[in-house]
Amino acid sequence: MRLQKYLSAIACTYFISISLCHAGDGKLIATAGLIQIEGSGGGGIVPWATLAGYDSQEQISLSAVSSTVDLDDYRLNVIGVNASFYDRLEVGYAQQRFDLKTLGGDIKQSITSLKYRLYGDVVYSTWPQVSVGMQYKRIDDGAIAELVGAKNTNHGTDWFVAMTKVNLGAIAGYNSVWNLTLRATKANEMGLLGFGGPNNDAYKMQIEASAGILLSRHLAVGVEYRQKPDNLGLDESDWADIFVSYIPNKSFNLTLAWTDLGKIAASEEQQGLYLSLNGQLW
């Protein structure tokens, strides 16, 4: 109990104010998920159909995230905020800084995202919850994107449709969650290396998926997979991770993952730890 209080206190003071911590709590604990690395509600690397907050149809919620993916030759830092309205519409903004640990310097990208829930409730509807969304990505400085041969070194937009379902007591009494996302994208390495390239400059449909088990009301484990195009002809890898998420209460969660991001630009076998702190402010 003391640890939980301590952690939620950190989450609240860390972002703005303690007095904002008690609204938008109308969902079952551990069913709100996280803010993924591009600022949409989701898992760690995949946007889900669920919205980032615990808001129900009468509520608004505001969440914030800070994530780091520390790879062998790179480090991705993400900071973002996400507001969801009446469990219907989600608006997110995230800033990414991609540190080039061995080469020096960094790449910055900002992402504005929208998501609209079309159908269902992730827990209670017979069919999965379905949402559509977009992520508008803008690179600060396109020099590196240009260097690797990207067609557009400035901005790009991803479009996705996602379906997510929590099944109560589905696996030996434990709740399970699965998600399937179809994304249309031109982004190279999520946009950090620009959009399109010599290999391909058209939108490509990519499949992303997540599956997890909720071991208790406060602990979830799972895996994620994200297919990526190879527009630049640099043998861009698909991404995968295995995560464990600790959810002491509805105001805070901490997620740790082992990520395998494969080959990024000229660097092979980029693996490392992903750490994400998610807090709901309102």
Add this chain to the structure above:
Amino acid sequence: MVNYGSRMKNKSLIIITLSYVLTFTGCSSTSNVYQEVGGTEKITEIVDYFIEEITFSPEIYAYFEESDVDRFREKMIEHVCHLIAGPCEYTGDTMVDVHTGMNVNEAHFNLTVDLFINAMDRAGIAHSVQNKILNAMAKTRSEIIYR
């Protein structure tokens, strides 16, 4: 080639996990949940704690202010028992009839589920059994909210 191999490994790992989850989706049976809970005695304990939880939740208690608690207790025990395939007959009104005019919204419904989970925690019901009970009760949600 090395990279291709690790991609394939990742893919098969995900596919295995996904198919595992999907296989079990919707297959959870309620047939022996009644025994797993510990029968009517344990259901009664849960419902008693649930009533206590409601009493201490001003938002939810407002819905019950004019209710006959003894009747609610009796019918709730019957209903839970019936939903988890226990040997009980539910003799109360339909969920739709009970909740029509109450205008229960989604936030209050989910808050009530939280209270019911608290009650199951206090009754010492195992996590996996709790989920099976919730799964059996979840079907009634559409008959309860926004009526």
